[in-house]
Structures are given as structure tokens and as C-alpha cells.
């Protein structure tokens with residue numbers, strides 16, 4: 001009995017909820033320390049530089065450089081099966097200097113190269129979660 005299976009969509013909570021809530025309009029936002037201006041990602045309660053607990057959520061251009069990747073040949077979630085093999089990438093954001101994990105779009109796996117300029121694509125899945133992808137600029 002074949003059945004179509006979609007990708008699992010998590011229900012974020014805590015600081016993850018805040019991250020996804022701010023991205024639901026299609027624009028990544030990152031928390032920036034109100035005291036020293038350092039960006040955080042993944043979000044955290046205290047600034048890693050000055051320990052302040054106050055931050056603003058700041059919209060990002062979504063632009064960065066490919067920092068690393070891995071190619072997935074097997075899946076844990078059957079919803080990703082149609083995309084195998086696919087790359088999960090880590091992109092260092094140009095302005096914020098934080099690293100973000102996402103899926104790869106618009107580039108053959110053989111053409112992956114550290115330092116490629118990338119831009120985020122945010123794809124809402126429901127009201128509380130987004131899938132983050134990156135494609136070459």
C-alpha cells in the first residue's frame with residue numbers, strides 16, 4: 001500500500017519558536033544583543049559575548065557564503081526520499097557572521113565549493129515553521 005508522505009513539520013517551542021515566528025513572513029531574522037550588537041544563532045537566552053539577556057530580532061538580507069555541507073544518501077524522514085541525494089549546507093551569513101543550516105537549491109552537488117555566495121529562501125510550512133534553503137546568488 002503506497003502512501004504519499006510529506007516532510008515532517010516540527011512544532012517549535014522556546015527560543016526556536018521565536019526564530020521560526022520571525023521567519024514565517026519569508027525573511028530570516030536573527031537576535032542581536034541590545035548591549036553589544038553581537039548576533040546569535042541558534043538563538044540563546046544570554047549573549048555569548050557580554051551575557052546580556054536583551055536582544056532585538058533583526059531582519060537579514062539572507063546573503064552569506066557556503067561554509068560547509070554534507071550530502072545525504074539516506075533519509076530518516078521518508079518525506080525527504082524524493083530529494084535523495086540532497087545536500088544540507090551550512091552558510092555563514094555575511095552581515096551577522098552566524099552560521100545557518102539549510103537545504104540546497106539551484107546547484108548540482110558536484111558544483112558545491114566552499115565560499116560560494118548564497119542567498120536564503122524561506123519556505124513556510126504551516127503557521128509556526130519554515131524550511132530554510134540556500135541557493136547560489
Ligand SMILES: [Zn+2]
Nearest residue numbers: 033036047050
Ligand atoms: Zn552582548
